[in-house]
Amino acid sequence: MSQLLLRRIYSKRSNGSRYKGCIVKRLLQKHESYIFLAIILLTIVITAINQNFLTLENLFDILKSYSFIGIMSIGVLVVLISGGIDISFTAVATVGQYIMAVIITKYTGNIVLAFTISIFIGILLGLLNAMFIYFFNIPTIIVTIGTLNVFYGLLIVFSGGRWIYNLPEWFARFAEIRVLTLLNANGIPYGLSIITVIWIAVIVIAAFILRFTVLGRSLYAVGGCGFDKSPAQRAGINIFRVQMFVYAFIGFTAGIAGVVQALLVQTVAPNSIVGKELNVIAAVIIGGASISGGTGTITGTVLGVMLLAILSNGLTLMRVPSYWYDVVIGLVILLSVSASALRQKKKMQRAIAVEEA
Amino acid sequence: MELKKRINWIQNEFAMLSIIILIVLLLMGVLNPLRFFRIYNLQSMAFQLPELGLLSLGMMVIMLTGGINLSLIASANLSGILMALVLNRLAPPETFTGTGSGIVLLVILVGLAAGIVVGLANGALVAYVGVSPILATLGMMTLLNGVNILITKGYVISGFPPAFQFIGNGKVLGIPFPMIIFALIAAAVGIAMKRTPYGLEVYMLGTNETATRYSAVNVPKVLMKSYVISGLLSATAAIVMISRFNSAKSDYGESYLLVTILAAILGGTNVYG
Known part of the structure; x- marks a missing residue:
């Protein structure tokens, strides 16, 4: 009760300051500003050591190679906002990718068919997750740990763990398409890859749904409720439909990400995606989404992915041995979550001070 | 009435799990009676079980x-790697001839110390900084995995003196030594959770943190x-694990992480505390 009161007082305060406070103050209250600052600082440091970092060519490269993580992170964000968590999306992506690869290598096909197959399987498996979560009322983390193992296990059984190398030629050609082509000093073309454009498209779709649709807004409401969803239910939100959408959406992004990963590496291996789930979740968390639901923005998530991307790219360009990667990334995660926790604490204290005054 | 009673009984996880274990045992026995019920097989299960059991206990305490x-696993691997390094320094596998009982004690202390340091760091992040446990330990996991790879450069550290190998491979009266360790520690944790004020506070905390704080419980502590x-507990698992494998590496037991969560949940631990 008192917590509810505090929250109400705080929200009144923040509403007031929204109109009065200056722009800088308002920006300093946002998690995204801090990540953005971190990215700028990092860019300055890396560029000081290696000039090659701050070039369009390198930027386009990062945007291409991280689009796979980027696409999946959008799906994870949507699930986190709704107050759930999904661990199984890597297995979903793998299954979609593998079945897609089998079909396009055995019969012919085109890129649209490839995406359609993978997305269809992704949504199907996502809906399966949602069914388990809703009808058996099992915590999402347990369901998805379970389905991760089931999906991945079944794939290994049926595929025998075989790699697929002989992807058709049109599949390789599609990956090389550039929307924007420039020439570097040596006359080698580079530019904005079509793969990055796919990532951007996913971002736009998700941003539209979250911001402008009733469904998207109700996601925040459901997530903000915590474990007891009855307040959202009483507000007239169909929890079942929301959950079906959420897990279908992460299946959709996983399906796209599966094809994108195949486009990037041009081989399909059953064990190449599974195991990356915590990396993706980490990127979303760094981007400011809360694990207990109700908060999180697309901007934050994209910035979180970019921070990780620039970090690992920068470490390579600074010639830091690869043994250090996880140490640095671990430290960044700890710093980021500690900083936002401390800020949260300060907010609460300020709210308490207001109440006592 | 009758039906309700029966449902209640089934809902008791302990009873349920016992039945499942019995069914699995019977099924295995029926499918392959000659091989499954041999002492040898039971013993080999008893060798593999303790490390998973110890890790699951470590998970259970936090989930409560x-x-x-x-x-958890990254911390176990860190303990294992540090212990292996100290062992190799004090008793190089090429030249060392004794059994090395004295060294073993020191090494175990090193491993446990590493576990305590990781625990303190996690605890400080969760209790005083206010980071949610899943995020604090996710970051810690990435960090520790990095440290582990940094120390070992991905190589395996192996070759331990016999006294240390006994911990993971020895038998007392035909019962594998790791099983004895596990039984003792499981009993100790069980008593701590059910019979001490600390245990009660843990259950209270898991049920309702705000209420616990108002009942004058020192939540951070x-x-x-x-x-x-x-x-x-993760350090103890590491002791058993590296002595059984006679080696330590940065990615041992990685697949155990989700299994420990499942084991703790199957045993009736509620995810929400």
Whole structure:
């Protein structure tokens, strides 16, 4: 009760300051500003050591190679906002990718068919997750740990763990398409890859749904409720439909990400995606989404992915041995979550001070 | 009435799990009676079980507080690697001839110390900084995995003196030594959770943190204790694990992480504390 009161007082305060406070103050209250600052600082440091970092060519490269993580992170964000968590999306992506690869290598096909197959399987498996979560009322983390193992296990059984190398030629050609082509000093073309454009498209779709649709807004409401969803239910939100959408959406992004990963590496291996789930979740968390639901923005998530991307790219360009990667990334995660926790604490204290005054 | 009673009985996880174990045992026995019920097979199961069991206990303690500890395996590997380094320094496998009982004690202390340090760090993040457990331990897991790879450069450290190998491979009266360790520690944790004020505070904390705080329980202290215990249990698992494998590496037991969560949940631990 008192917590509810505090929250109400705080929200009144923040509403007031929204109109009065200056722009800088308002920006300093946002998690995204801090990540953005971190990215700028990092860019300055890396560029000081290696000039090659701050070039369009390198930027386009990062945007291409991280689009796979980027696409999946959008799906994870949507699930986190709704107050759930999904661990199984890597297995979903793998299954979609593998079945897609089998079909396009055995019969012919085109890129649209490839995406359609993978997305269809992704949504199907996502809906399966949602069914388990809703009808058996099992915590999402347990369901998805379970389905991760089931999906991945079944794939290994049926595929025998075989790699697929002989992807058709049109599949390789599609990956090389550039929307924007420039020439570097040596006359080698580079530019904005079509793969990055796919990532951007996913971002736009998700941003539209979250911001402008009733469904998207109700996601925040459901997530903000915590474990007891009855307040959202009483507000007239169909929890079942929301959950079906959420897990279908992460299946959709996983399906796209599966094809994108195949486009990037041009081989399909059953064990190449599974195991990356915590990396993706980490990127979303760094981007400011809360694990207990109700908060999180697309901007934050994209910035979180970019921070990780620039970090690992920068470490390579600074010639830091690869043994250090996880140490640095671990430290960044700890710093980021500690900083936002401390800020949260300060907010609460300020709210308490207001109440006592 | 009758039906309700029966449902209640089935809902009791302990009874349910016992039945499942019995069914699995019977099924295995029927499918392959000659091989399954041999002493040898039971013994080999008893050798593999303890490390998983110890890790699951470490997970359970944290889940009772309403948290989760993703850094459990990474912390176990850190303990294992540090112990292996000290062992190799003090008793190089090429030249060392004795049994090395004295060294073993020192090495175990090193491993446990590593577990305590990781536990303190996790506890401080969760209890005093206010980071949610899943995030704190996710970061800690990535960090520790990095440290582990940094120390070992991905190589295996192997070759331990016989006294140390006994911990993981020895038998007392035909019972594998790791099983004895596990039984003793499981009993100790069980008593700590059910019969001490600390245990009660943990259950309270998991049920309702705000209420616990208003009941004059020092919440940060309870959390700190729980994470240190979890770290200690992971270090103990590391002792058993590296002595059984006779080696330590940065990615041993990685696949255990989700299994420990499942084991703790199957045993009736509620994810929400």
